[in-house]
Amino acid sequence: MIRTILDHRSVRKYKADFIAPDILKLVLEAGVRASNTGNMQVYTMVVTHNKEIRTQLWEAHFKQNMVLQAPVHITFCADFNRFSKWCQYRDAIPGYDNFLSFFTGATDALLASQNVALAAEAQGLGICYLGTAVYNADKLIEILKLPKLVVPVAAIVMGYPEEMPELADRLPLEGVIHSEVYNDYSRNDIDKIYFEKESMLIYKDLLQINEKETLAQIFTDKRYTKKDNVFFSAKYLEILEKQGFMNNL
Amino acid sequence: MIRTILDHRSVRKYKADFIAPDILKLVLEAGVRASNTGNMQVYTMVVTHNKEIRTQLWEAHFKQNMVLQAPVHITFCADFNRFSKWCQYRDAIPGYDNFLSFFTGATDALLASQNVALAAEAQGLGICYLGTAVYNADKLIEILKLPKLVVPVAAIVMGYPEEMPELADRLPLEGVIHSEVYNDYSRNDIDKIYFEKESMLIYKDLLQINEKETLAQIFTDKRYTKKDNVFFSAKYLEILEKQGFMNNL
Numbered sequence: 311m312i313r314t315i316l317d318h319r320s321v322r323k324y325k326a327d328f329i330a331p332d333i334l335k336l337v338l339e340a341g342v343r344a345s346n347t348g349n350m351q352v353y354t355m356v357v358t359h360n361k362e363i364r365t366q367l368w369e370a371h372f373k374q375n376m377v378l379q380a381p382v383h384i385t386f387c388a389d390f391n392r393f394s395k396w397c398q399y400r401d402a403i404p405g406y407d408n409f410l411s412f413f414t415g416a417t418d419a420l421l422a423s424q425n426v427a428l429a430a431e432a433q434g435l436g437i438c439y440l441g442t443a444v445y446n447a448d449k450l451i452e453i454l455k456l457p458k459l460v461v462p463v464a465a466i467v468m469g470y471p472e473e474m475p476e477l478a479d480r481l482p483l484e485g486v487i488h489s490e491v492y493n494d495y496s497r498n499d500i501d502k503i504y505f506e507k508e509s510m511l512i513y514k515d516l517l518q519i520n521e522k523e524t525l526a527q528i529f530t531d532k533r534y535t536k537k538d539n540v541f542f543s544a545k546y547l548e549i550l551e552k553q554g555f556m557n558n559l
Numbered sequence: 560m561i562r563t564i565l566d567h568r569s570v571r572k573y574k575a576d577f578i579a580p581d582i583l584k585l586v587l588e589a590g591v592r593a594s595n596t597g598n599m600q601v602y603t604m605v606v607t608h609n610k611e612i613r614t615q616l617w618e619a620h621f622k623q624n625m626v627l628q629a630p631v632h633i634t635f636c637a638d639f640n641r642f643s644k645w646c647q648y649r650d651a652i653p654g655y656d657n658f659l660s661f662f663t664g665a666t667d668a669l670l671a672s673q674n675v676a677l678a679a680e681a682q683g684l685g686i687c688y689l690g691t692a693v694y695n696a697d698k699l700i701e702i703l704k705l706p707k708l709v710v711p712v713a714a715i716v717m718g719y720p721e722e723m724p725e726l727a728d729r730l731p732l733e734g735v736i737h738s739e740v741y742n743d744y745s746r747n748d749i750d751k752i753y754f755e756k757e758s759m760l761i762y763k764d765l766l767q768i769n770e771k772e773t774l775a776q777i778f779t780d781k782r783y784t785k786k787d788n789v790f791f792s793a794k795y796l797e798i799l800e801k802q803g804f805m806n807n808l
Binding site for chain 2: 312314316317320340343344350355356391393399403404406414423433437438453455456457478479480488490494495500501504523524533534535537542546557558
């Protein structure tokens with residue numbers, strides 16, 4: 311168990327081999343066992359094999375090759391549609407068209423997704439999360455025909471790895487743990503926490519390629535810019551509104 | 560691995576036994592190995608042992624006994640404070656004071672939390688998620704001294720189980736999986752998906768105790784009411800604003 315967790319790598323190259331139905335079923339069952347809010351299970355997993363639909367998803371995911379390569383694409387959604395329909399058919403009046411309910415569904419969906427990812431890895435499969443599921447949630451909603459009260463919060467591709475990447479670097483544990491309460495960071499703390507990362511050869515090469523002076527600038531100016539963040543913030547909030555999750559009064 | 564996942568139960572009664580530091584460290588290391596966005600690791604885990612602070616947390620968690628019983632309380636937070644400080648000290652201008660960045664941090668934090676939960680269970684520990692981390696995020700922010708750009712998204716208690724509950728029921732897998740695209744639910748689908756749950760003796764007893772006609776009414780009228788959802792929606796959005804995550808223009 312711990313070994314599977316500690317060995318995780320995001321796989322970006324896949325074999326064409328399909329996943330046997332009983333293995334896929336076991337992996338999905340693992341998702342369902344995750345903790346969830348009040349045992350309402352307010353999430354949905356859309357499992358897509360179809361090549362044509364995956365080609366549409368590939369476009370929504372900024373044409374990342376792995377989406378075409380991997381035989382399975384799973385979209386994890388906050389889903390209060392099923393639960394609300396159940397309420398309506400049982401003479402109960404659902405009140406889940408608000409932001410808290412979205413966040414509840416998102417939490418349920420994300421915990422389930424991590425169970426699915428780990429169960430897959432334990433079966434020799436590889437996975438990769440796609441941040442684009444949030445950036446282009448509107449396109450996923452269209453492609454996957456998601457009704458109101460259903461919003462994508464994460465997506466993974468899954469398949470047998472063609473290539474296993476190196477274990478990714480991480481900040482030292484002390485960098486992300488706080489003891490008892492939050493201990494805010496001094497400049498010295500930041501220097502220490504990022505020392506190892508900033509010393510890595512791969513990142514030094516990146517500076518040259520990107521013509522930047524610091525690794526942080528690659529994040530702020532290239533990868534996760536304020537402009538993009540603001541754009542996708544407004545877009546995702548609009549999607550929450552459109553899917554019926556922003557009636558907060 | 561799969562066995563640990565399939566065996567999960569939320570533990571609500573704990574022994575006083577403390578958790579050995581090396582076991583706790585391994586469990587936290589497991590959290591750090593989870594997938595995260597762009598390897599930015601924009602989350603924080605606040606690990607609280609101190610009885611006085613846990614007593615304050617217990618009050619914030621609507622005085623659920625397990626918060627006092629379990630020796631460890633971990634608060635998982637979206638955290639762009641550390642990353643933004645790093646940017647500032649490296650001549651880079653961070654643009655992470657927006658909703659997308661909050662949701663990115665929340666996703667990172669939740670995936671890490673599920674790794675921690677599973678690693679703990681693999682070590683014979685028990686855990687329980689506390690939804691109150693979101694409802695009363697403002698109190699957690701105060702107690703744990705969380706600065707701007709840090710917001711609690713989940714909390715768990717952890718310790719050695721005093722009592723192992725039965726495996727919780729779940730909807731049949733077909734109830735939460737959609738094949739290829741979303742297949743919306745007919746009344747007949749809903750009847751089938753909820754049949755087993757609605758037949759369970761424990762739920763039938765609940766109807767009597769709560770003087771309700773349907774199980775759904777217990778959720779809409781008692782456990783997750785519209786009034787509460789709307790209240791906590793507005794409160795959490797206000798907290799996001801106050802912590803500096805709502806500059807979306």
